[in-house]
Amino acid sequence: MNAQLMPSKFTNPFFAKVTDGNAWTARQRALALTAQLSELSTMSQLTSKAAGRHFMNISATHGGRLRATFDELTALMGTITSTERSLSDRVKDAQAYVIDRTQRAVLTLDTLRQRGDNFFEHEAAGCPPVLIYDYDVVMDGRSLPRPCNYALLKIKPPEGVEVYPWKRPYVIIDPRAGHGAGIGGFKSDSQVGVALKAGHPVYFVSFSRNPEPGQTLADVSRAEATFVRYVQEQHPDASKPVVIGNCQGGWATLLLGAANPDITGPLVLNGAPVETWSGDVGANPMRYNAGLLGGQVQPMFWSDYGDGVFDGASLVLNFEMLNPGRTWFRKYYDLFEKVDTESGRFLEFEKWWSGFFLLNEPEIVWIVRELFVGNKLARNEARLEHGRVLDVKQIRSPIIVFASHGDNITPVKQAINWIIDTYADETEIRIRGQRIVYMVHDKVGHLGIFVSASIAKREHTQVSSVLKTIEALAPGLYEMTIDDVRGEGQDAQFTVSFAERKMSELPGYGDGREDEVPFAAVQHLSELQGELYDVFLRPMVQASVTRASAEIGRMMHPLRVQRALTSSRNPVMMPLEALSKVVSESRKPVEKENPFVLAERLMADAFEQTIDVVRDIRDAWYEVTFYSIYATPFMRWFGRNYNFERTRKTKEELVGLPEVRAALLHVNSGGFVEAVIRMLILLADARGNVRRDRLERSAKVLTKDEPFLSLPVARKAEIIHEQSLVVEYAREAAIEALPEMLRTPEERRKAAEVVQFVPGPLEEMDPRTLSMLQRIRHVLGLEPATADIALDPLEVTAQAAQ
Template sequence: MGQEVNIALQDEERSDPVGLFEHLNHLQRLNTHNVLDAVQKRQAKTFAPFSLGQLRQPTPADWQEYFTDLGQRSVLFWDTLRQRGDNTLAHERAGYPLLLKFNHETLVAGEDLPRAVNYSLLQILGGPGQQIDSKKQPVIIIDPRGGHGSGIGGFKQDSVIGESLRAGHPTYFIAFSHSPRPGQTLADITDAQARFIEVVSTRHPDSAKPVVIGNCQAGWALMGLAATRPELPGLIIVNGAPLSYWAGVNGHNPMRYTGGLLGGGWMARLGSDLGNDRFDGTWLVSNFENLDPANTWWGKYYHLFSEVDSEAARFLDFERWWGSPTLLNSEEIEMIVDDLFIGNQLSGGLGRKSSGLDLKLIEVPVVVFCSYGDNITSPQQALDWITDVYPSDLALQNAGRTIVYLRHASIGHLGIFVSGDVARREHRELLGAVDAINALPSGLYEMLIEDLPEHSATPYAVRFEPRRIADIHGEVKPPRDDDREFALVQRASAINNNVYDEFIRPWLRQLINEPSAELLRRAHPFHQQQVAWSSLNPALWWLAGSAAQVSKDRYPASQNNPLLLWQELFSNQVQDALNGYRDLRDAAHEMCFYGVYGVLNSLAGNAPGRNLQEHAKQHDQVLTAHLQDALPLGGLMEALIRILFLLGRNSDEPGKESVEKLILQLQVLLQDYSAKPLDLRETLRLQKLLVATLPQESLHSLPLMLIEAQERQQVLAAVANLLPELLTSGANNPCWCELHTLLDVPLPGFSLTQPPGAADAIEVKVPAITPEPIKQAIPVLIPEPIKQKIPAVTPHPIAKVASPVRKPAKGKKAVKKPPMK
């Protein structure tokens, strides 16, 4: 089954009733269906060998061979776990060095900045035979700091770093060390990362601004940075990043309920106080492992046991990184939990609190990569920020932003970053499509990667399908709004935090010092399971020597041995049981969450849910009214640009031409250099939006913009100057003919060589310095304007529609263009 089919199945969401008891009844039926359906599918897969007749009775020789192999694999398995413990201890003694498989050098150390942080900017050096093109767009990968060790972006060759180097990009890595600097805050980290991006841009003055990639925690931090400093990145790619944490689908995504079931963020404060003002990332790693007990308690160890000859090296590499959690300052973890996980304040949205960041200020294209198999960041949590920030397609067009999303059908959260298959497919194609993404007109797109036949020149084909905001939710959008319950979680968390700060924190901080905090960290079961099974354990004195001897005399069982299939059957049944426990636990969590906070919502007056459809409708009505007011406003420049958009609105030609080239052509043709490039780009944006939203009205309002016949002739002459093919084939262009009829200008009624009639007339004959006209085989589509920095954040949801005032030409009356209110 292909990925697109899997994704379509995931999008088939069930609508649920609004009332509390109806909703709880619906959840009970839904979760019962999900649990039974999952059991049926797992059992069918587990017992498939029975139905296919693949299981047979073993012979005595098979038993002897299998038990020999079983004993040897057991010794090698336990020795691999011993090596894991030794590696953890050695990594700790070495000071938790960065785990990268690539040669690198430090360019900027965060500890040397005015506000010291435990982050550093590294330059990744190319390996043997790798050619790095210094003029290519540089790539910066920000390492996520979510509790685990540093280096997830490049602790093996098939990784984001590896693919960037393979493509020849100058590659940089923003890494972090084990312990945060005293007093370090998220704001300090944002300032440091901004400084790192500036350094990279300075090193590549002849290249475009850097592509910045953020994984998981680094993804939402990058979005905040881009909203604060929109001029820094050239393209943003966020992988598996939770940007709208309250979002999700009933029957799935159980992690979003955790904060409410624990009573809010007070436990983050407790963890920080027990760590002497530093939070142990081990708790975050343990929470992640608890989401999938089948893999944590059995699956990953069975995979090692069954393939110990080939799997040990990969297992040890991963565990060296995964088994060395880092620390966070109390200010950092409390802000993350209170503002992001509990408060959901990053994306904001209708009726929600905001952190003060405005994601509408992000100017560059944003690419979001998510997966339906991700139990940390569901596609809803990764993508719903788009609907929070842009309630409708018109709002996104009005902002002039480009957003691309890529969905995987099944890969897990860590697989997005560490899977070799994902690196060779998704990350390789993402980096290969950077230029294509930058050339996309503004709008929402889905990036689709298709597998090509085996002997094709390239293994994959990439295309970008235009999407609407409604497509993010699939074909059926659940009408029920969960914000009421999650808003109550935020209120309960604030109350519990105040109680904790007032009555527990003062005396607990007096009891905890650094030695006691370190003792508590070492006593965590996650650490103990590694240290206890290491060479420090005197009971394992014999294991290393025995494993060496077994490796020398290894006698693996034949792949045809029937007992291997029986072994696999037993393992699958164990995993099925653990998966069944997980499904029941998650269903109980969901029922408890809505049972508790649904009742609280009823007691609090049953606050009405948000009507997002009505909000989007009102938003579009107000914006459309403003656009209608702007239809007759403008002069020669605005009319010329609108006509070019009208001629190109049916064009299927993808991408953009150079905006700077078009601006220079317009200035020369109109003999008006008073208009600034930024004003011209704003004019391009406004006229494109008018044509896209009100095409007929934009056409029929042109006579109101061009009152005098001479002005009409001048503008049509300028259009023909830019599109000389209209002189020969214009009679076959319906829009071109309609323009002449509407403006009452005969179709062949002008010459490109006629002299100007006034001081401000258009120079019809293109001077020698005129840039080469835009060459199009079909009617032109005006380039998408380059995004410009917005000077201020306005709380009004409607973007201001303004038409820049052009300096009136000599001898002509300028049409006044008051700004839209």
């Protein structure tokens, strides 16, 4: 873990008081007192910082909203007191308003009735995925040696769309976090739609509502690995499958890659909470749940209460409580206002949102203990099962991380900070031959990452089109940026560039990580509580529960009761179906500028803002309480063994690693292929960031031209890795050795032309790139470059040979 995460030295405040004075010198006493005062100061800083940021956010957000509401109220009063409309006009306005609102109420209640009916129908059918695409079930996890409730679906392309078996297949893993599967293919402009339109075969990892008896996450991970192997077998002429993980499917994708580093292509993590201790002070209240609500005891108790099964509806309720103004009021008021046009969209989304899935006790406890409380995956300490420690550093496929500042469920730091804790620094990423590319959106929300049309047309489209380009990058840490160049909306054309980054340039790195130290005490306390519960309370809880009582408990969950009360099972709701048809036929929408409608909207906005103010005050209290408890000197001492200070190796120390030593033995070895790759790395390293058009030319040379085309993908990756290490640790020797690798004048000329073709015209080259190019030509005994190389030299040679 980053050294920033460690406080100076933990001191037991009670030990300091009872120690014999002869054992401690005055200097030691002074140091202990200073350390304690420093820790108290840290606690004070965190609580005051949290309170201050919350207060500023409340003032800024709600102050602006109040001013806007006041302006609207003033305008409304002017409309009402205007003499342009007579009393009879006001009466007509009132009559139109009452008729319209009564009709809307009937239609809204009928929509909620349909939601309730859909809920029961969906559960009766086993909660199938809510994909808008047809599919075939090609593998069922229940038939595997270690059965689980997962299945592999092959998506059927819609009419007019053709997919090609030789193109790289996509495997999409949706989150199993209370909801069902299908959000990644919920719209035509989604991850599934983008991949299909590009001609890629698409597979979807789905799951049914009920887990198999005894199912564990190790079984799930094995099943997902079996699915990926099956996909690879079905497409022998294609590159290894891309695996896309949404939200909690993101850390599941990391588990898959770490446990099976040989089977996957690029891994794409969308809004994935991997570094769960991270976040911003003054925001992200969900990360404090474990410290204030009981840690792993909660899922243990509720699983026992459910006869060994945890109800995912509780997770959905947690999500709703994050923004109650939206989920408990505004969502329904928006439906009421737009019921004539939006009821279908509401029912589609609610079919997914209301699909409550179950997890076995070992599954949910592992997730809470190892990830959300223990934060172990990022520290390479997570154990999928006994004897299987997961090391994310074993992943060799490129990892693409997508995060957003507008995501209040997976903050940017939770999506990205695992890179800091997994690797010593960016040099280790290069040494291990890894390519990690991250991309941060400004404002899209959590679900928008998966289903937003604008995101699909922009970020997902670009990711799908640059995967080969990313694989052609030299190992390292990169930020991917997308810039608009022309056009608007879905017709906009984008330019993609990759900038090599250091750990210190990651988003939020400069904020420090002192706010994460208290989570170590939360982890320790959670494990202690879990042990005590397991020994003293669990036997009594389990003995008091039966299968029937567990099912009744699930039926009585507030979210299920809410849907049951508004369904046709409630006799009060039954007449609504016929009544709504009558209302639809005699519908009389009111004018949008009706003063009564405007007044209603003002009241709705004020009511929502009231809920939001209460929520923000709750979040402020929540965070201040957390730090008041867990940032104290005693709690910091209590969690001291759950933090660890990680020694950062210097570049000189890393030279001793086996990978580096093996690469340096081959500084003078190799031929045309190794020399060209080395020179391309030298040029890219000189520039620091690389535009997509340059990377596309590089990818074309390395994937479509001979002699690179005949190289197996794995061998090509090995050469890129080795040459990157040579350039990193023996740059001068690497340059001087080029004449030994290219022995004939013809080879030298051809190699120099190839590496000049990739960066493009001389006038567009970065000065550092041009300088490196001219130095390479000088070392090879060639004259300086003065003319552009517009055509691919290897392609021209191949055409001439034909």
